[in-house]
Amino acid sequence: xxxxxxxxxxxxxxxxxxxxxxxxxxxxxxxxxxxxxxxxxxxxxxxxxxxxxxxxxxxxxxxxxxxxxxxxxxxxxxxxxxxxxxxxxxxxxxxxxxxxxxxxxxxxxxxxxxxxxxxxxxxxxxxxxxxxxxxxxxxxxxxxxxxxxxxxxxxxxxxxxxxxxxxxxxxxxxxxxxxxxxxxxxxxxxxxxxxxxxxxxxxxxxxxxxxxxxxxxxxxxxxxxxxxxxxxxxxxxxxxxxxxxxxxxxxxxxxxxxxxxxxxxxxxxxxxxxxxxxxxxxxxxxxxxxxxxxxxxxxxxxxxxxxxxxxxxxxxxxxxxxxxxxxxxxxxxxxxxxxxxxxxxxxxxxxxxxxxxxxxxxxxxxxxxxxxxxxxxxxxxxxxxxxxxxxxxxxxxxxxxxxxxxxxxxxxxxxxxxxxxxxxxxxxxxxxxxxxxxxxxxxxxxxxxxxxxxxxxxxxxxxxxxxxxxxxxxxxxxxxxxxxxxxxxxxxxxxxxxxxxxxxxxxxxxxxxxxxxxxxxxxxxxxxxxxxxxxxxxxxxxxxxxxxxxxxxxxxxxxxxxxxxxxxxxxxxxxxxxxxxxxxxxxxxxxxxxxxxxxxxxxxxxxxxxxxxxxxxxxxxxxxxxxxxxxxxxxxxxxxxxxxxxxxxxxxxxxxxxxxxxxxxxxxxxxxxxxxxxxxxxxxxxxxxxxxxxxx
Amino acid sequence: xxxxxxxxxxxxxxxxxxxxxxxxxxxxxxxxxxxxxxxxxxxxxxxxxxxxxxxxxxxxxxxxxxxxxxxxxxxxxxxxxxxxxxxxxxxxxxxxxxxxxxxxxxxxxxx
Numbered sequence: 001x002x003x004x005x006x007x008x009x010x011x012x013x014x015x016x017x018x019x020x021x022x023x024x025x026x027x028x029x030x031x032x033x034x035x036x037x038x039x040x041x042x043x044x045x046x047x048x049x050x051x052x053x054x055x056x057x058x059x060x061x062x063x064x065x066x067x068x069x070x071x072x073x074x075x076x077x078x079x080x081x082x083x084x085x086x087x088x089x090x091x092x093x094x095x096x097x098x099x100x101x102x103x104x105x106x107x108x109x110x111x112x113x114x115x116x117x118x119x120x121x122x123x124x125x126x127x128x129x130x131x132x133x134x135x136x137x138x139x140x141x142x143x144x145x146x147x148x149x150x151x152x153x154x155x156x157x158x159x160x161x162x163x164x165x166x167x168x169x170x171x172x173x174x175x176x177x178x179x180x181x182x183x184x185x186x187x188x189x190x191x192x193x194x195x196x197x198x199x200x201x202x203x204x205x206x207x208x209x210x211x212x213x214x215x216x217x218x219x220x221x222x223x224x225x226x227x228x229x230x231x232x233x234x235x236x237x238x239x240x241x242x243x244x245x246x247x248x249x250x251x252x253x254x255x256x257x258x259x260x261x262x263x264x265x266x267x268x269x270x271x272x273x274x275x276x277x278x279x280x281x282x283x284x285x286x287x288x289x290x291x292x293x294x295x296x297x298x299x300x301x302x303x304x305x306x307x308x309x310x311x312x313x314x315x316x317x318x319x320x321x322x323x324x325x326x327x328x329x330x331x332x333x334x335x336x337x338x339x340x341x342x343x344x345x346x347x348x349x350x351x352x353x354x355x356x357x358x359x360x361x362x363x364x365x366x367x368x369x370x371x372x373x374x375x376x377x378x379x380x381x382x383x384x385x386x387x388x389x390x391x392x393x394x395x396x397x398x399x400x401x402x403x404x405x406x407x408x409x410x411x412x413x414x415x416x417x418x419x420x421x422x423x424x425x426x427x428x429x430x431x432x433x434x435x436x437x438x439x440x441x442x443x444x445x446x447x448x449x450x451x452x453x454x455x456x457x458x459x460x461x462x463x464x465x466x467x468x469x470x471x472x473x474x475x476x477x478x479x480x481x482x483x484x485x486x487x488x489x490x491x492x493x494x495x496x497x498x499x500x501x502x503x504x505x506x507x508x509x510x511x512x513x514x515x516x517x518x519x520x521x522x523x524x525x526x527x528x529x530x531x532x533x534x535x536x537x538x539x540x541x542x543x544x545x546x547x548x549x550x551x552x553x554x555x556x557x558x559x560x561x562x563x564x565x566x567x568x569x570x571x572x573x574x575x576x577x578x579x580x581x582x583x584x585x586x587x588x589x590x591x592x593x594x595x596x597x598x599x600x601x602x603x604x605x606x607x608x609x610x611x612x613x614x615x616x617x618x619x620x621x622x623x624x625x626x627x628x629x630x631x632x633x634x635x636x637x638x639x640x641x642x643x644x645x646x647x648x649x650x651x652x653x654x655x656x657x658x659x660x661x662x663x664x665x666x667x668x669x670x671x672x673x674x675x676x677x678x679x680x681x682x683x684x685x686x687x688x689x690x691x692x693x694x695x696x
Numbered sequence: 697x698x699x700x701x702x703x704x705x706x707x708x709x710x711x712x713x714x715x716x717x718x719x720x721x722x723x724x725x726x727x728x729x730x731x732x733x734x735x736x737x738x739x740x741x742x743x744x745x746x747x748x749x750x751x752x753x754x755x756x757x758x759x760x761x762x763x764x765x766x767x768x769x770x771x772x773x774x775x776x777x778x779x780x781x782x783x784x785x786x787x788x789x790x791x792x793x794x795x796x797x798x799x800x801x802x803x804x805x806x807x
Contacts, residue, residue, distance in 0.1 A: 005776075008774065009780060229729030230728055
């Protein structure tokens with residue numbers, strides 16, 4: 001046997017056996033780092049001896065026997081040697097090659113409870129005292145049996161850096177005396193989550209690799225699959241373990257189809273489904289069934305696997321069940337509201353309900369700094385804009401996306417798409433206009449609308465759609481047509497009904513007419529007069545319940561102040577949110593707002609005063625916290641540059657003005673239990689009855 | 697790297713002990729995520745296509761020792777690992793012949 005081949009064999013055996021050997025030794029030695037060193041000694045012995053003597057019949061047991069001998073040598077030197085170890089040590093000779101008896105003992109050690117030991121090894125390698133990158137390195141090294149140089153190459157870091165990372169991780173585990181165990185109780189779930197996270201990180205690192213990369217990178221996918229499959233055998237009752245395995249099997253099934261000849265990524269709708277690996281798809285489905293059988297609520301991995309399964313089930317891209325995918329994303333985004341999940345959700349919604357609906361969500365994401373730097377956000381936005389015929393903006397987005405990606409072929413494709421936009425943009429009547437129905441669907445699918453509102457607005461807009469025709473291009477829907485439709489449908493209805501439908505059209509107009517959407521230029525409600533109706537419709541929230549709500553310990557100061565001001569002043573929320581710090585008169589307990597929106601008749605524009613009482617007066621200085629200018633109520637985060645308008649930006653903190661939608665959402669969330677319908681209460685409910693209503 | 701490992705006719709008929717050991721090996725390979733699919737094969741039919749004409753015959757075939765009696769589709773890290781797994785297989789079944797062929801795929805080893 002040539003030396004190079006023999007080394008290959010030793011390496012192969014090592015990768016197959018090292019997890020069990022290290023795990024078995026770690027139970028004996030109580031220290032993962034030491035266990036790995038003993039195992040490494042055995043590996044060195046194999047590299048010396050096997051090229052000459054050939055691979056022993058039972059190479060795993062051979063390695064274990066040698067490693068155990070090293071372990072016992074070590075324990076013998078240890079001053080705290082106890083009788084049990086002494087006896088064990090006596091049984092061993094100093095022969096280099098292990099005898100039959102030694103092999104038998106080693107075999108027993110490798111059979112018995114070794115599965116549980118491997119599981120412990122995984123949990124310790126992924127222990128939260130270690131940094132994530134160290135967990136990944138330790139798992140691949142100890143459980144996967146990868147060499148330091150292999151891990152370093154796969155993760156594109158210098159070998160010395162990675163070696164150092166592993167040394168430090170072992171030291172941390174030893175000095176912090178991390179027990180070699182799988183914890184019980186509440187800690188178990190968190191620790192399992194860490195293990196799953198590490199496995200999926202390894203998978204994604206491999207998945208992110210392109211065909212030009214070193215072969216070690218794509219091999220990480222296979223490594224992660226093996227880790228996941230072993231974990232599923234060791235923890236058959238854990239839903240999310242099977243969920244993760246299903247997700248990885250299904251994603252890996254597309255490996256051959258997901259990149260083009262130049263290494264450029266191919267979107268799922270354009271992939272050649274004939275190149276999808278049916279075997280892995282079947283394995284993915286099987287794992288998903290096991291996840292369901294394990295019971296429990298579906299976790300993020302299982303949900304993502306279910307989404308992947310929807311794609312796998314569609315024989316052709318057009319057969320994809322996008323509404324089911326949207327439904328799964330709606331559940332997923334609650335437990336995993338990461339930017340990437342939200343972006344993918346937006347893509348799914350665009351597929352299910354048309355590009356405008358997706359664009360609304362993408363626009364929200366763009367407000368977040370991390371998302372702005374993510375090339376896919378720009379690419380998705382560009383794609384949606386192009387589908388809406390807004391080629392100029394689409395081109396800019398594709399160019400921005402190209403500047404953000406590091407993948408060469410992808411860069412080229414994005415620039416090509418930008419160029420296509422430029423060509424298409426020239427003839428003005430290029431793409432088919434957006435239909436009224438599409439825009440309505442987008443509006444109703446947008447954020448900030450409660451289910452109740454969607455139902456209510458839906459009634460109005462469905463009626464309008466029927467009147468003007470859903471396929472009508474949006475420009476054909478004029479204020480005059482809307483007025484006709486209203487006269488036809490609700491001409492004789494009660495004032496409140498008329499006003500409710502009118503409010504829906506106004507809201508739709510405001511949404512579609514926003515400059516960044518640019519879908520509408522005329523006010524569709526222009527021909528609809530508001531009808532006078534009896535006041536005091538809104539029942540205020542029970543004062544005792546409000547008091548209890550404001551007392552809640554976990555309530556943020558901003559919400560406490562806002563709600564108190566709204567309650568005490570009975571002013572419309574839009575005025576209160578428009579308050580600026582420089583316009584507050586704290587001594588007089590009032591603040592001045594200039595309502596910016598052109599509204600209805602007497603209620604339009606002008607200066608307004610919001611007057612509060614002692615409760616808000618006590619809280620306000622804490623919220624102002626020394627600020628001298630800018631919006632009183634601020635968002636939690638700083639907005640992206642494009643979203644920030646001057647007077648809605650705090651000069652002290654750089655944060656934006658809290659929006660009505662967000663404020664309403666927060667109140668609804670906090671009052672869900674108070675609402676018999678479970679929707680939560682609107683901000684309006686904070687105001688007393690019979691007070692001036694907000695226009696519209 | 698995916699490999700198709702096949703065993704050619706001529707290996708000993710399995711007895712209880714062999715079945716048990718083979719069962720343990722398969723279980724182990726499933727547990728470590730190596731084994732994707734496996735099975736034993738009937739002699740089957742012989743299909744030939746000539747000049748657009750399909751001819752199906754049901755044996756016996758002249759080259760009986762060339763026919764495949766079992767297969768395992770595995771996901772291995774290297775050719776050496778596939779060989780090592782094959783070695784474990786033959787340690788159980790005894791003398792015989794087989795083949796190890798890498799399956800073309802996106803990760804066909806470019807080393």
